[in-house]
Amino acid sequence: MIKSDVQLDAKGLACPMPIVKTKKAMSDVAEGQVLEVQATDKGSVADLAAWSKTVGHQYIGTSEDNGVFYHYIRKCNLETSEAMEKSFEPTISNEEAVAGEGLILDVREVAEYAFGHIPGAKSIPMGDLTNRLNELDPSQTIYVICRTGTRSDLAAQQLKAAGFTNIYNVLPGMTGYTGELQKEVQ
Amino acid sequence: MSNKVAIIAANGGLFDAYKVFNIATAAAASDKEVAIFFTFEGLNLIHKQGMQALEMPAGKEHFAEGFAKAQIPAIPELVEMAIELGVKFIACQMTMDVMGLTKEDFVDGIEVGGAVTFLEYAKDAAPTLTF
Known part of the structure; x- marks a missing residue:
């Protein structure tokens, strides 16, 4: 287990629900904190990385265990953090x-x-x-x-x-x- | 880079519905502004009764099992999700007139407009998609 601040269970959900749930869960994550998304949708591996890039969060990585993907995304605010x-x-x-x-x-x-x-x-x-x-x-x-x-x-x-x-x-x-x-x- | 996605939904089957609403909700969840123009058979996708019983293409009915197995959400759920994420639905006035439909036949919160309403929205959208 990798330490994260907020965990989201999106197991069993098909596209586009892992993304939709991630978007909603992100609103409860403070800037700089890490969200863990648990998903079984194989498409989520590419999708969450692309989503993070699109909306400006930091996609840290994905690990897989027993058919479950654990995605780690750190909430960023591009305007404040980079400047x-x-x-x-x-x-x-x-x-x-x-x-x-x-x-x-x-x-x-x-x-x-x-x-x-x-x-x-x-x-x-x-x-x-x-x-x-x-x-x-x-x-x-x-x-x-x-x-x-x-x-x-x-x-x-x-x-x-x-x-x-x-x-x-x-x-x-x-x-x-x-x-x-x-x-x-x- | 444009932050708007414009979608034309012109077909009324179950597969069409998934193509439209999956792209629309994914885009909205990625902080895009999304509008869908429902025209001709596409109106079926937001018709209160019609959207409950969308048909698979002839000869493809066996995919029902695959939908259940993959736990794909039902279309009304995706419609609700899209509305919650702020996706704008525009129903085509001309088609409604032809088919004798009124705004009350559709899910709540839609707008009714003509081709120019959509074109005005889509003029600076990227991408514009047609299903």
């Missing part, structure tokens, strides 16, 4: 972070991490960070990464405020990462 200012300094490139000595801290949602992350990266979703600071070593260099550099910018600021000193925001983030990916799902 957010990134203010944290210093920053570091993807390549420098991967080659560096420090810890890569991936602050994306658990589902995003599960469908592909940099080998060795540690996962703490941004929303959990303040409660999980004890898992991090303040003396260690930490490279904070997310999908586009926005969440990692905020996370880096939180870490700095908590007294961490060797913090870098990784830009451009996972969208620009072309190296090896480690996955937690098949």
Whole structure:
């Protein structure tokens, strides 16, 4: 099971109902949260990816278990999330972070991490960070990464405020990462 | 990119109904503005009684089992879903006159209009589909 914020049971439903139900369920999902759609319709695999692209949400991926597809979609608001200012300094490139000595801290949602992350990266979703600071070593260099550099910018600021000193925001983030990916799902 | 989808429904069988309402609800669920112009036999698809008993094409009746097995929603359910998602239904005035039908013969909330009503809507729609 991959952690998600809201779950939708669309099993047994035929096209176009999984899409219609997903559209309705999305209204109960907060921006940045992850919706899990459970469906048995084989067409839903291509359809939900296309739907996400059309309406501007982030399609994270699909895993299959015993004839049931588990689709993960993160709710986005293109106007606010992509245009957010990134203010944290210093920053570091993807390549420098991967080659560096420090810890890569991936602050994306658990589902995003599960469908592909940099080998060795540690996962703490941004929303959990303040409660999980004890898992991090303040003396260690930490490279904070997310999908586009926005969440990692905020996370880096939180870490700095908590007294961490060797913090870098990784830009451009996972969208620009072309190296090896480690996955937690098949 | 146009955010409007325009559909002409000109045929009145069960298969026609699925083609029309599946595309329409999928488009509406993808945040598109959708209007369907029902003309000639297509009016059957939103006729209160007619839509309850749409026929399969001759010789294709054996597909009934496949519909049940795949748990395909009934047409009245899809019609309700389409309305709920904001799909606009336009019934063709001329066909209604020819067939002696009034607005009350159809599901609630439809508009009645002529060819120009549809053309005006469809002039900047992409895609425009005909079934």
